[in-house]
Amino acid sequence: MINDALGIFELRNTNQIYAKGVVKNDGLTITIKAEDKTNPASLRRSGYCSIKINVLSDSKIKFQQNSYQVSVLENLQAPFQVFDASTNTPNSDVILSIQSVTPNSGNGLFYLNPITGSLAVGKTLTLDTQPEYKIVIKGTDRGQPALSGLSTLTVKVIRNARAPSCPALKKVTISEIVAPNTFVATLTATDTDPNEFGKISYSLIGEANVPTYFQISSTGTITTKTDLKTDSVLLYKLLVEAKDGGGKKSICTAEVTVNRNLNSPVLRTLTYTKIVDSTYSLNTPLLKIDATDADSQVSSCILSLSLSLSLSLSLSLGR
Known part of the structure; x- marks a missing residue:
């Protein structure tokens, strides 16, 4: 034995290695030399082997925590x-x-x-x-x-125990003349699951051409997407997919009624006759013209009237 630096091991004549004391260091390596007895000594041959000593505890394994x-x-x-x-x-x-x-x-x-x-x-x-x-x-x-x-x-x-819960059906009415990106409604679903499972994202799946004319933000705000006058639908049913962070989904619904200008004004009387003389005062009402429009939208019921007057003059000339 040629490198027992600590001097705690002993190689006996029986070719067995013994520890002479308590071995506290783990990972020790000792080298054993074996040499024949050829004479003269200069002709002797030798071999070496290394032995690694691992120190094992004699007590039960204990984790840092139970x-x-x-x-x-x-x-x-x-x-x-x-x-x-x-x-x-x-x-x-x-x-x-x-x-x-x-x-x-x-x-x-x-x-x-x-x-x-x-x-x-x-x-x-x-x-x-x-x-x-x-x-x-x-x-x-x-x-x-x-x-x-x-x-x-x-x-x-x-666990993602619950799917998003949708609010009650939303019903709103808008005019066909609103500009793109006009606010329509806010749809807010709820989810009581913790962490990311309670976070909800929204996507508009709609019916027919709903995705063409409406859009929804990540927070559930619905707005118009393009000019509604290019369509003729009076009632849009918006189907909104509310999906939580775990992938569970619910379908929420909103109905949007569009007031469209579908009818022309109708005059109650087509021909009016009014006789005035030369003494008729200026800025005095001449006559009242009545017209109706079947559209309920206020802006579509504002009438623009133009008058075409036909005057008949009777002249008496003295010689």
Whole structure:
């Protein structure tokens, strides 16, 4: 034995190595030289071997904590790591394994690398509905006999329990002459799930040509998209898809009635007769003309009238 720097090992005549005291240092390496007895000594041949000494604890493996807890979203794409057991064991010379998973539906969902200690989810958690799993992790050393210890990891699964809830049917009326990007209504769905599962995005799926004439923002604000006068529909049914962060959807509805200028004005009397004499006062009403318009939209019922007067003059000339 040629490099026992600490002087704590002894190679006896039986070719067995003994420790002369307590070995506290791990990872020690000693070198053994074997030499034949050929004479003269200059002709002797020798060989070498190295022995690495790993110090194993004679006590039960203890994790830094008896229990751990992590939380994960159910919609994460498998596989993904949820826990690093290697940082929570007393030394690196430990083999890790899963001893049990509760409830039983969690068996096969988790994988623990026995060397690196990486605990991963191997299948999507949406295949099950459990709110949490308790995983008992076992650490075993390489001693003879092997000693082991246990720790429990609780994996809490944040579930997307509810789809968005739509508000009551919205009914609004607008004029066909409004400009593009005019506000129509705000549709606000609700979702009480935590984290990203409670965040809602909106998209307009509509009926027929609804997406051509209307649009919706990420916050649920509905506005006109283009000139409504290029269409003739009187009632649009807007179907809005409200989708949460976990992918659950609900269909919300809004109805938009458009006031269109569909009718021409109608004069109540087509011919008017009014006789005036030369003494008729200026700025005095001559006659009242009545007209109607079947359109309910106020701006379409404003009438522009023009008069065509025919005058008949009777002249008496004296000679």
